[in-house]
Amino acid sequence: MATVADIEPASLTITPGTAEQFTLTLRNEGDDVEAYRLTAIDDAADLIVIEPDTVLVHPGDTGTAVATMQLAHSGNWAVGEMVVRFRVVPAGNPDDFLVLEAIATIQSFSDVAAVLSPPALEGRRGASTRISVTNAGNAHADADLAVSAGNLELTIDRPRVALPAGSTQEVGLRVHARGVLWRGDPEQHDFTVTVTPEGQPSATLEGTFRQLPLLPGWTFIAAIVAAAVIGLGVFIGMAVLLWNGLTGIARPVATTEAATGTPTPTPTAEPVSVVTELTAPAEPDTAAGSVVATVAVDAADAPQDALVAVAVTWPDQLALAGDSCLGWLDASTDELQPPGSPGLVRPGDQCLIDPGALRSEADLEFTVPPEGFSGTVSAKPTRLVSVDDSRVSEVDPGISPSFAERVEIATDAPPYWMQVEAYRPDPESTTRQYVMAVHRSLDANSDDARFAFRISAPDFVEPPNLFGAFLQNGAGACVSVEDDVCVVDFPVDVPPGEQGSGRWVGGALETQWIFVPIRVPTGESVAGLISLEAVGITEGDEELDEGLVPPATGPLVLGADVFPVDVEFDPASAAAGDEVQATVELTAAIFDDRSAAEDGSRLIEVKFDWSDRIDLTDDPIGCATYDARERVCTLDAPADGELPDIELTFSVDDDATFDGTDHADLLAKASVLTYPPEDERDLTGGADVPGGWPIRWDATEIQPLDFVFG
Known part of the structure; x- marks a missing residue:
């Protein structure tokens, strides 16, 4: 390889609302002048600006670029590590690209x-x-x-x-x-x-x-006038009685006829009082990987067959894996989601509960992050509804206003936890490279440790080659291998010069990154899980209970449409002032037989981003809705399994300059719901979402538009 690349620092900390910088260094060891195009990829792609994004390096020389990472001042950033990756593409040989990797640790902050x-x-x-x-x-x-x-x-x-x-x-x-x-x-x-x-x-x-005064200012005068009127009335009444007594005139007693024709108004029914209780375990089992919250309702005066709709919200770090609601109402569309479809439910949707049932409550099972978590789940009754043949209607007289009930869910980080991540998945390659991350909770008494884990893969792939597993520094990962079990070291007090195999804190190894190659078949469209299970932990002379470590899973998806986004410019190059068309083609399913899996996969949204030197002339064509500020396009669910292409029209800035490598980028990122198919029922949308399975499959495609001048 004629290019050597490096990144400094290898890890840094960043607080939301601030910016930090990486320095990318490139050395050209070839014989020709090379222009390198630098881009940030994966999760950090939208957070990083690289200046310059193209570096021209002569043979034997080095060039540098600065990558600035900035996080918005927001509470949406989870505390912990984010892997930051950069792609280095030489213009003369684009297939010979490199990927640099660093770690950004997001710090905690409060803003009350x-x-x-x-x-x-x-x-x-x-x-x-x-x-x-x-x-x-x-x-x-x-x-x-x-x-x-x-x-x-x-x-x-x-x-x-x-x-x-x-x-x-x-x-x-x-x-x-x-x-x-x-x-x-x-x-x-x-x-x-x-x-x-x-x-x-x-x-x-x-x-x-x-x-305010109890008596208005005019009441004193009104009281005097009223007293005078009453006194005068009494005087006149006494005079009349005296006159009648003296003259002997008797007056008939007046009778009042019954009023007719005036109906008695019917009182309006009072809104139903609904009492909601939300509970969760005070000390959830960390190793279980999930926690159950229970929503109970008490609505004794609700009409028969009426259901209580309870709006439930939860933090993004939690995922709803199961529930016992009678159904869910979509918060935005009011559509009825059947029970047993947690992947289609979002925070804010309304859980339906029968207040007349013997157990007028619903259990909500959430998967929790393995590294520990603290957040709030809320539940608030919104209305009474009835469901007739999937049709939802509100029931009078409604419910009285009430406040949301809240419960805090908190889990501590176990002594060790694991995660699985696909690394640069290439649909055409016969080898997939996976990162198995083993994390350790350090304290002042931490000792040298060894951690043994078993890796399991679906039957359609070859058994993972643990002898070929390696660390970030290229060294062998497993100090010993037995069948499908790998043993890794967690040393402490290692000199800084030797700390190249993972994430180190104060001289002690906190995270071990293990790269495992897995050979996969080509030409198939299948999906399954890569699973990790702890089988043994030793710290110093002490054996720890591996049952305290929750298992970890990650998706392995094969097929021509692993990344279901394709972006094309027409024409592929343009001059200043020109207009160009961009077409984004989307595939809703991850299988060749789309009709068999369309119920198990559902496109949510497509987010766009583009370079400053091109401008969108009008809203994209093919979107059901388009948010111009966020550049997010949403699509209706396809009736026939086919998704429309999205067409965008851009104009090239008149003041764009040409330096020999000038271009603009268009990014399209699609989010799809996926389920692991195991049988025919799963393929028709009936699969449950197990803990650790990503209910959103994000796919990104970046397409350059070359500028032509003169």
Whole structure:
């Protein structure tokens, strides 16, 4: 190979809202001048800008480029490691490309804000408001609440709130006047709420209470007039009685005829009160890899055959693997999803529960990240519905307003955990390279360790060649191999110069990356799982229980449409000011027989991105909806199994300059739901999603548009 490439640093830490840089160094050991095109690929592709993205290097010389990675100030970034990869493509020999790899560790941060809703209150004796406290960070935070006022009594539901990442907690506040204002003008009282998050400055919320008099100002005059009228009436009545007594005139007693023709109004039915309870284990079993939350409803006054729709939300780090709901209502379309289809359910969808059943509750099973997790699941009843032959209709009189119930789910990281990741899958290659990552939780007492794991592959591939497994530094990975079991070392106190086989923290090995080649057949369209199982752990002289380590799985998908996205420009090159057409072809299924798998695979969305030197002239053709700000195209589910091509029209900037290697890129990233097929029922969409199986299969294609000038 005529190119030598390196990346510095090999690992770095980054906090959302900041930017960090990698330096890519290229050395041309060939005989000709070479232009290298540099691109970020995989998960970090949208987060990195490379300057320059094309490096011209003479024979024997080196060239450098700076890759800036920037994360938005958002709580959507999970704390932990992200593998960052760069593709180095020599223009003279594009097939002889290199991939550089580094690790970016995303740091935790908290960003707590609060709001008083409403801030202005009004009443004769008191009123209520709510304090909404939001943690927009990616780490757990706690906040203390304090209230103060002069002539008011303030009652707060709780003085401290726990805020999982990306969550909002609401705290009730009751304002009560110390004295009674009988009459006169309204009086205004000020009060403050101080929110103090741990590690952040305090925030002060200001509110007002406008106390109204019990008696309006005109009541005193009205009382005098009323007393005079009453006194006059009494005087006249006494005079009439006296006159009648003196004259002996008797008056007949008046009778009142029954009123007719005025119907009695029918009282309106009151909304049904629904009480919701959400529970989860306080200490989930980490090795199980999942946790079950239970939603219970109590609606004694609900009409017969009415179902309670409960909106359930959960963090992105959790995946719904199973449930006992009677069905789900899609939050955006209100379509009914049948029970047993967790892969089609998204946070915010509504679980249907029968309040008249003996067990008026539903279990929700979530898979949790193996490295530990802390987050909040919420459940809120929204309405009463009835279902008749898949048709959903609302049931009167509805339900009374209620607040969402929340439960925090937290799991600790086990002493070891594993993950499986496909590395540069090439549909045409007979060898797939997989990364088996074994992670270790370090502490001050950590000792040298050995970890043994078994790797299992589907029957349609050859057994993994563990003797050919290697580490990041190219050394053999397994210190010993027995059948399908590999044993790896986890040393401590190793000199920095020898720390090249994984991720090191303070001289101790925290993560071991093991690259395993797997030979696969060609010309087939099949899918299965690569599985890892811990079979033995030794730390120093102590044997640890391997049952504490959850298993890990990853997808192995073969076929011509492993990445179901194809992007083409027409024409393939353009000059400044020209218009070009781009066509994006999508394949909904991962099998040649699309009709057999179309129910088991479903396209969700396609996200586009392109270089600054080309501009989209109009919304893409073929999208059901298009978000211009996010550049996201959504498609309707195809009725005949065929997805429409998406067509985009771009114009090349007039001021684009030509330096011999100028071009623009168009990226299309599609997200597809997939299931592992095992039998005929699975192929028709009935498969369950096991823990660890990615319910979204993301596929990315990048196509360059070359610029031609002169």
